[in-house]
Amino acid sequence: MPAEPTLVAHHFDTLEQQREADTLGMWVFLATEVMVFGALFTGYAAYRGTHAEEFEAASRHLNVLIGGVNTIVLLTSSLTMALSVHATRVGRQRRLVTCLVLTALLGTMFMGFKAVEYYIDYRDNLVPGLAFRTSDWTERGLRAENVRFVQLFLLFYYIMTGLHALHLTVGIGLLIVLAVLAARGRFGPEYYMPVEVSGLYWHFVDVVWIFLLPLLYLIGTHTSLY
Amino acid sequence: MSERIVPQRTYYLVFLLLIALTVLTVGMSFVHLGAWHGVLGLVIAVCKALLVILFFMHVLYSSRLTWLVLLASLLWLAILLALTLADFLTRSWLAY
Numbered sequence: 001m002p003a004e005p006t007l008v009a010h011h012f013d014t015l016e017q018q019r020e021a022d023t024l025g026m027w028v029f030l031a032t033e034v035m036v037f038g039a040l041f042t043g044y045a046a047y048r049g050t051h052a053e054e055f056e057a058a059s060r061h062l063n064v065l066i067g068g069v070n071t072i073v074l075l076t077s078s079l080t081m082a083l084s085v086h087a088t089r090v091g092r093q094r095r096l097v098t099c100l101v102l103t104a105l106l107g108t109m110f111m112g113f114k115a116v117e118y119y120i121d122y123r124d125n126l127v128p129g130l131a132f133r134t135s136d137w138t139e140r141g142l143r144a145e146n147v148r149f150v151q152l153f154l155l156f157y158y159i160m161t162g163l164h165a166l167h168l169t170v171g172i173g174l175l176i177v178l179a180v181l182a183a184r185g186r187f188g189p190e191y192y193m194p195v196e197v198s199g200l201y202w203h204f205v206d207v208v209w210i211f212l213l214p215l216l217y218l219i220g221t222h223t224s225l226y
Numbered sequence: 227m228s229e230r231i232v233p234q235r236t237y238y239l240v241f242l243l244l245i246a247l248t249v250l251t252v253g254m255s256f257v258h259l260g261a262w263h264g265v266l267g268l269v270i271a272v273c274k275a276l277l278v279i280l281f282f283m284h285v286l287y288s289s290r291l292t293w294l295v296l297l298a299s300l301l302w303l304a305i306l307l308a309l310t311l312a313d314f315l316t317r318s319w320l321a322y
Contacts, residue, residue, distance in 0.1 A: 020289060027292055031299035038303040045307065046314040068252040072245060079241040082232075082282045089231045196284075203282045210274045213248075214267030218255040221263065 007191055019193055026197040030204050033167075037208055040163070044156050044215065047149065054149035056220035057142060061126060062157065065225040066117040067217040070110050071209065077106035078206045081199045088182075088192040096195070097182045103202065104175040107168055114165055120226075128154050157216050164212060167205045174198045230287050240281045247274050 012018040048055045084099035125131045128151035137147045178198055181187065187195055251270040255263065280286040285296060 020291070023288065024291055024295065027295040031295055031302075034299040034303055035306070038306050042306050042310045046310055049311065049315045050318070064252060064255065068248065071248050071252075075241065075244045075248065078244075078278060078282055079237060082237045083234065086232065086234055086237065200283055203278050206282075207275045207278050210278065211268075211271050214251060214264075214271050218251060218267045219263060220255075221258050221260075222255045 015190070019196075022193040022197055023200075026200045030200065033204060037160075037163070040156070040160050041211070041215070044160070047152055047156075048215075048219075051146070051149040051152070054142060054146055055153045057137065057140060058126075058150040058153040058157075059217065059219035060222055061124065062217050063117050063120055063226045064217050064222055066113050066120075067213060068225075070113050070117075071213050073106055073110045073113065074206050074209050077103050077110070078203050080106065081202045084178075085192065085196055085199050088187045088195045089189055091189045093182070093185060093188075096187065097179055100175055100179040100182055100195075104172050104179065107172045107175065107202075111165060111168060111172075114161065126154055127158075160212055160216065164205065164208050167208070171198075171202050171205055174201065232281070232284060232287065236281055240277050244274055244277055247277075 008015050008018055012021065080099045080103040084096055084103060087093075087096040087099055121127060122131050125133055125136060132151065132154075134144060134147045137150050138144050142150065175198070178187075178195060181194070247270050251267055254266060259266065279296070285292060
């Protein structure tokens, strides 16, 4: 007989088995996410391997300052997410709500910086099809027929950061739901798995960004922060 | 995750390491390192990802089944990368 019939679903024997299944379910989902982002990383690697010069030239014109600051914002949000899990497990209700709201706010701050960055990219003629001049790049020493690989890099940049931002938006939504439920006292030392598995998702999105930073912003030697 | 509660001190320590590595990797992009930028950037990223996965995502304290799913996803990613790059990066070896 399960010890707490209200917490253990009928198809599980114990609370511990149920938690194990919750964790496993999220990890299997994250494994599929690894393949989603993995396909983009693979495409990126193939073209960076064959067109390193154009990728480097394009990367130097991205905004390292905003990219770096956003990395720190996202890492801080991962800390507050981890502290949320801790607060649930030790039963500190108000601290849990505070940490969840802080995490959502940091995520929103990242999105705000990203929006400003996209605008700056647009202003700097770094958007293929919308604001882009081949002559900018031939003046910087690239051959005219190779400028399309600068465009290819920029498309990788928009699609990879865009898909990452989409995941972050879903994460912020999750956090708002969690914060409302936490404020109503739904979570505690016995029932903490929704916070734990949402945390797994949030940290995964952070890990994707950890790889996007060096691959998109930090190729080659930079001379200016922005 | 196991029944163990990870102490807050661990989280703060991991966070400080992550920030230090971020400052290091951004700082290094202003030093002339030639082809090493790519390699060192990835090495630092892997270190940061490991810190997040092992401590923030509690894999260090998780069951073998969780480890298995994680390692399987990395294995499949490795197959995807290895077979694709085996094609793309060796095309220039043939003169045509």
